[in-house]
Amino acid sequence: MDAAKDGFYEVLSEQQILITNHASQLPTQLMDRLEEETMKDTIESIVVQPMKRNEEILGFVGFDDDYSRQWMPEEILLLHNLCLMMLIKLNTLEKN
Numbered sequence: 001m002d003a004a005k006d007g008f009y010e011v012l013s014e015q016q017i018l019i020t021n022h023a024s025q026l027p028t029q030l031m032d033r034l035e036e037e038t039m040k041d042t043i044e045s046i047v048v049q050p051m052k053r054n055e056e057i058l059g060f061v062g063f064d065d066d067y068s069r070q071w072m073p074e075e076i077l078l079l080h081n082l083c084l085m086m087l088i089k090l091n092t093l094e095k096n
Contacts, residue, residue: 008033009057012050017076019047021068047071049079051086058090 011027012018020026023044048062061079063071 012048012057012060013052013055015050017047017049017080018062019071019076021045021070042066045069045071047076047079049076049083051083053087053090058087061086 008030011029018026018030021044023031023046026046043064044067046062046064048060050057051059051061061082063075063079
């Protein structure tokens with residue numbers, strides 16, 4: 001699938017992080033993507049951190065749960081730090 005045409009990546013490019021406690025509140029593009037992946041019926045809460053370099057999304061890391069819940073600040077920080085570590089490693093690999 002072409003990431004440039006993927007509604008999921010469009011949503012992530014507009015936001016620093018995507019968090020919801022109720023899947024019904026997700027943007028339409030994301031719900032469409034979850035339906036494609038047949039995960040719609042199993043995900044109720046989701047937090048997704050895009051991994052960006054120069055405004056280009058290279059990927060993302062996220063947590064999801066099958067029940068409504070509040071995401072803890074520590075969980076969100078973990079995703080953020082994981083993305084930073086992966087970007088650092090990627091930059092190191094590209095320099096070598």
